[in-house]
Amino acid sequence: MAQICIENVRKDFGSFTAVQSSSFTIEDGEFFMLLGPSGCGKTTTLRMMAGLELPTSGEIFIDGEEVGMKPASQRDIAFVFQMFALYPHMNVGKNISYPLLSQGMPKPQVKRKVDEVAQILGITDILKKPVGGLSGGDRQRVALGRAIVRDPKAFFMDEPLGALDAEFREHMSEELRALHDRMGATTVYVTHDQLEAMQMGDKIVVMNHGVVEQFGVPQDIYDWPATMFVASFIGSPSMNFLNFHGIVGSGTTSVALGESEIRVPEQHAGGRGDLALGVRPEHVHLDDASDYRAEVVATEYLGTTQIVTLNTPHGDIKARIASSDRAVVGEKTGLRFDERTITVFETEKGRALLSAGNEGVLNHG
Ligand SMILES: Nc1ncnc2c1ncn2[C@@H]1O[C@H](COP(=O)(O)OP(=O)(O)OP(=O)(O)O)[C@@H](O)[C@H]1O
Structure with missing residues (x-):
């Protein structure tokens, strides 16, 4: 579990500023949404928190420790990508156990962890199946399993449900939220879908053109938008x-x-x-x-x-x-x-x- 604090973080790509002086705090155990239209800088913000991109200036703290210049491997976080990239030649169980085996964890311990995670996700019966023939939902569960199994301090997800159709997306978003509530791990989730953000998030940051327009609990943002952009972007x-x-x-x-x-x-x-x-x-x-x-x-x-x-x-x-x-x-x-x-x-x-x-x-x- 982790508190993540962003202070005046900025990211320039050459002369283009993708993120301007962002500041907000994600409390321990929160399900936190980074919301905004395409190109507003939410993925760049997430990648800086994860250590996949270095900030041009500003500071990022995880549990009080400044990690802005630390690589992803030293931040103890798990990243779940948009199109859940699984190892196609491995079965479900191997996909989930891979991060632990590559850390050198002894096999009996790995098996215990994988069984535990499979049970949390309801995928025990498909552990031996190849990932090739899995449905979108099961692929998503396996990708989550691979992230969860390491017990990271925080989960970072970039539009994880983006590739799913509407009905299934709703089902998976409920499942993700329920999973979060069971595990209580800090989760940072990127989406451009305001409804998804309102439904799933404990807190939301709304970004536009690289600027944090507002952050807070969904109802405050809905009822009392700080800007006309937020007022227009949220609600339908x-x-x-x-x-x-x-x-x-x-x-x-x-x-x-x-x-x-x-x-x-x-x-x-x-x-x-x-x-x-x-x-x-x-x-x-x-x-x-x-x-x-x-x-x-x-x-x-x-x-x-x-x-x-x-x-x-x-x-x-x-x-x-x-x-x-x-x-x-x-x-x-x-x-x-x-x-x-x-x-x-x-x-x-x-x-x-x-x-x-x-x-x-x-x-x-
Ligand atoms: N490596 C890069 N080099 C140059 N420009 C970049 C780079 N990465 C992102 N950008 C630009 O920074 C801006 C913000 O990108 P970012 O991916 O953070 O937006 P986003 O809000 O996540 O949008 P989307 O949902 O479309 O991914 C965009 O204009 C993008 O083109």
Whole structure:
């Protein structure tokens, strides 16, 4: 088990900066997600933690020891790659035992370890099988077995489920999470899939263009995004932005959108210029008592809920409402927003203004 601490870590490839001054801490035993779009620097960050890439500057601590310049072999971690590379000429048991045998562990001890790991993963009955004919899930289990068998301090996984189809992916992600909960080993997991990150992670780091945009527990990130990028990247449909030009004073509890006053959490930092009210689709309600008017332009039936696209004077937004609620394309309606859940953003910087709602979350890091 291990605590991993990243301090001001940067990685340049020639003149290109892949990771800029990243800082965050992964606590002992956490399932930690590195999340972001393709090319944002998450794999590079993971590879630096693992010792497969040296940071250009900054420090990496594993259990308090600075390891930034140490090679992977001296960091006591296990890396599970995207396309689980197994030794094709060895059977399942040999694939799992290989790391121990190559360390010189005596054979009876190796057998005990392999049996134990096979039992944890539910693959005892395939230990003698060649890896060639295995299903994707079993290959994944064997790859995990090979990582687990060494009892490393931490597991690093780079999109381990990326090659699996959607249904199977969900099954494996549940299995991985359950395995983590049984073993309690620190796990760092790279994904571009926000849903996967929200479902599996104890904590998430959201990266974009080599920059850590936010890190924290999934619900804090979902409810109180630090930036418009995070607000858009997390959640489906993503957070709505009602764009307006104006002034938001410190201490204010409402914002003028045209003729309407929209209540917001008490603002603790003023802002002016191009601003946006960020509101999640499930916090938008069709309510004729409201004087903030919109037109229904589309509805999408999703079973218990429906997604309603609304044209407002401040841009198109989406509401998630019950399927049984009335929404008719072409009709006008009033809109009400859950005031306690709104974030005001400065559009140019793309950053959230501090408020009574988000201050606790955004001030911690
Ligand atoms: N060895 C390298 N030399 C030059 N550029 C690199 C190298 N490795 C990564 N990069 C660049 O650094 C940026 C970040 O890459 P990285 O693989 O960390 O992104 P990522 O977020 O993991 O994306 P993906 O999911 O597509 O792998 C990319 O623009 C990539 O092209």
